[in-house]
Amino acid sequence: MPTDPLVTVRDLRVGAITDASRKVEIIRGVDFDVAPGEIVALIGESGSGKTTIALSLMGHARPGCFISGGSVRVGDFDVTGLSERARRELRGTEVSYVPQSAAAAFNPAKRIIDQVVEVTKIHRLMPRAEAEERARELFRALALPEADSIGERYPHQVSGGQLQRLAAAMALVGDPQLVIFDEPTTALDVTTQIEVLRAFRSVMEKTGMAGVYVSHDLAVVAQIADRVIVLKNGEIQEVGATEQILTAPEHPYTKELMAAFEPVPHVPVEVPHSSPKPILEVEHLSAGYGGKPGAEPTYRILKDINFKLERGRNLGVIGESGSGKSTLARAVAGILQPYEGAVQLDGEELKPDLHERRKDHLRRLQIVFQLADTALNPAVPVGTILGRPLTFYHGMKGERRERRVIELLDMVQLPGALRHRLPGELSGGQKQRVNLARALAAEPELILCDEITSALDTVVGAAILELLKDLQKDLGLSYLFISHDLSTVEAICDDVLVMLNGEVVEALPAQKMSTEATHPYSKLLISSVPKLDTAWLSGLEQDPELVARFTNR
Template sequence: MRANGNLVEVRGLRVAGHRPGEPDTTIVHDIDFDIARGEVLALIGESGSGKTTIALSLMGHARGGCRITGGSIRVGDTDVRALSAKGLAALRGRKVAYIAQSAAAAFNPSRTIMDQVIESALIHGTLGKRAAQAKAIELFRALALPEPETIGRRYPHQVSGGQLQRLMAAMALITDPELVIFDEPTTALDVTTQIDVLQAFKRVIRQYGMTAVYVSHDLAVVAQMADRIVVLSDGQIREAGATEQILHAPAHPYTQSLVAAVTPVASEATATLEASQTSAPLLEVRRLTAGYGRKDTKGWPAKVILNEVDLVIRRGQTVGVIGESGSGKTTIAKVIAGLVPIAGGSLLLDGEPLAGDLNRRTREQFRRIQIVFQNADTALNPVHTVERTLARPLKFYHGMKGEAARRRVAELLELVRLPAALAQRRTGELSGGQKQRVNLARALAAEPDLILCDEVTSALDTVVGAAILDLLRDLQKKLGVSYLFITHDIAKVRAISDDIVVLYAGRCIETGDRDALSAPPYHPYSHLLVSSAPELRAGWLDEASERCHQTLAPIGSSADDPELCTFLARCPMRIDGVCNRTAPTPRTLANGAQVLCHRGEDELERYQILPLADGTTADASSPRVTVQQQ
């Protein structure tokens, strides 16, 4: 151990973008920080802030087109910048380990999980094969993975995303590294899965006394993991301090903006929306059934994703659809857009039938319904300019070209709050937030009545995502456009939606307006989603398992009957002899929400709003409440 107790010391770190024949452009400026042994330090900031670049420098690595140009980096007794290529290879994976954002990209699909997890130990010679396998099973158990003795025999595609993320952690920890870098390891996960992964990470950090760097843009997540936080923007440290101070007494304006962006502010209902409530619906989805794969003789797809879903969108209204991955959210958008065929039910646009088959729709129907996808990187051609990207729908839908099209492109860029000079930039050169605004401008070029927003903020930083929500609200006020807003984030769906639909396993299990879904009682699954959203305070994660991730008692084998409640296997309020024998029927609560559940309103409320010691009551997601098994 070093005399001062620090494992990591970084002084004057500079990283520059480098192109042959051109002067370097500094992107990380004179960074200083220390990490004590056994401490978790968070690096937080927006995309482009330099947080991942700084974290990678601790391994002596700079990404393509970049190089470390100055400063010193020490990990233990090792001067990282003085290491040769051979020395760096010995450092990486042995002394410093890295856990990436995308576990799927880190695994070879053709090799078993066990072979890949133990590979680093064999390469560095820290363990023999049999000892490495035993150590891997020990890590699988510590990371709360199912069937730890046998999960290593599976292939990566045979486990869930959350399990794969924890398996990548086992891969990193197999060599007992001195420092572990967690680089946005839960960003792509649902909130319910995120809790399991965060708890597993925190458990092994405590158990093994690890020193760690946690890279994230999400302050609420960082609050659960870090002892100290370094706040970055534009490659510079804006503020550094203990987690409690950063969360509750941020000094720098940029830090204050990060804290403010964690909980988006709900929009107020507009007069246009209130007037629309009495008008005919813009779009109706009636008993919609859809899926994928070859159809049987009755016309049903091999894999049914949506099962008799109803949904109504009025003019100038936003309907939010929330649920975990696999719930059917994106499939609803694709069916409405005509990208997935209908197996049952119907669509009505302004009261008139809307063909489920894309080939049977008119150009006018195409124009009226536009879709904005989650990943703007894959939705935009990176070699096309912004002007060319926006000019195509202008020509297709409105016959607009030449000077008229250029003027309209400038108007569209102004609408989405982008400078007109961006028109000549290639889309591949833009930031994530800028790309998503171009993606939205392309949809607006058609002058649609309805825009299907499919997780449009999930790949963005907190501040950028909040700005996109603000933009969507502003456009709705100006243009009267309607949105179907798809997300797994309860705070975002509450912030922008007028009505909310909760999906689970392809069924609509709760519907209601925003106010109805802002306080209990909820459907038990809605309660799980609400209780799984991280709060901006330290200690929340330690209480989360008691609130919403309890071990459930066994229930009858008929739990797999597709006609029964789809949430049965995970429901802490299930009633043996009822829930596993009879399908639930919709019931309307006093707040106007409709839930698909056997439990009555009083039972839901007693479970989700419990008495506190001072005689008041609180939501079961409150930090002061422990929900008891019923």
């Protein structure tokens, strides 16, 4: 017997107000259903309307946007016809949301358990003791360690993968009928992503909840979704079962997305201004957190790191969440002062502390951070964000600075009109490209890239890699490229360092990583890269002892 849909969307239209106070339509006539217990994926490029449509299921629109037409029903509720007060009652009980950035979703000053059960207090769903027991049940179901006590910690005291699963627990504790997952594994390394996907799928299957999964990663979608909706420019291009979309796509745009998922071949870039000196040399670098600056820290993270990066070449750094990848970038940039070792830029030793470095050293070595939500000032327009380094490093003001801001946005494939918007009005991919443009504003020689393509869809991510190569060719740039995506590292990097527990356990040319890696941990990383195969995750067999030895699960 066919069942009635849990979600019914008909002729959904969403409008937005432009900088010139003109109304435009960004979602045009979208129709789809979601059955009880079904997981439907929304895929497409950044800006295609994935998150905008998903948020509309809660009756919510981003700043500057509004639901202008059509209808959305969830269960017995006409979401588009409800008052805002009634919609608030709906959120967390009938429909809930798991954000892309769990770090930005949690209050760092409050215990995790207090935040996870908050929805039960707001909606008066159950007594506090019952809510805490429900939360602990979810912690166990989501395979979180120390489920009975992890809630007593603060957000900064758990790993990224653990925090993302805790965000899911926060969404599930109110027992909703529908859960919206907004790119929840985008920023996670491959081994952590596997545990999160398994946990999500297990909980959804056991509870029978329906899900809408927003993602640009087709390999992830293959593991979790029953059906796929392909979007472009606010319109549906194709709808089909996941297997059909992956193996026999019909629409040209779907075929384009599939083609963009294919690995990009690495072609070494010949750069001008070659020099016998490495652009970056790191010797016996050790760093950590806690204690006095320059002294041995309370928590040691990096342990005796050594490597050289030749000018015009790219070095990839991969490893588990917590392995020390981002800490390495911060120590090289001077944000975190190491207690041992030295960093040289083009043969000149850099001061350990950022505040003691010469202005020219600051300009020549830039960093692009992973989390755009926390890296960009939410109260400042994009044009001001990009204009500040132009004034600081190059003394640009007025019209000259304005023209350069537009040029920088064009370099990262964003329209110049975006300079008037606030970061909160941009998609995740757009915010990350603004991050890159800010680094380019300094006209650097070396860019430390901390997961800069992890928030981008496959089409835009491939375009950004091509952009990085073009910039490298034109400007003689070098990149230290931190990533959990091995295909990305192989596409742009010449060499790879594999990090585990703050140490380099293997160093290989990027093109030999998949075939010649010898360390067991390197092999685990390679085996954890998702495939475009709906049976991949369920059929994945990894040595439990090896997984337990080398990961934080």
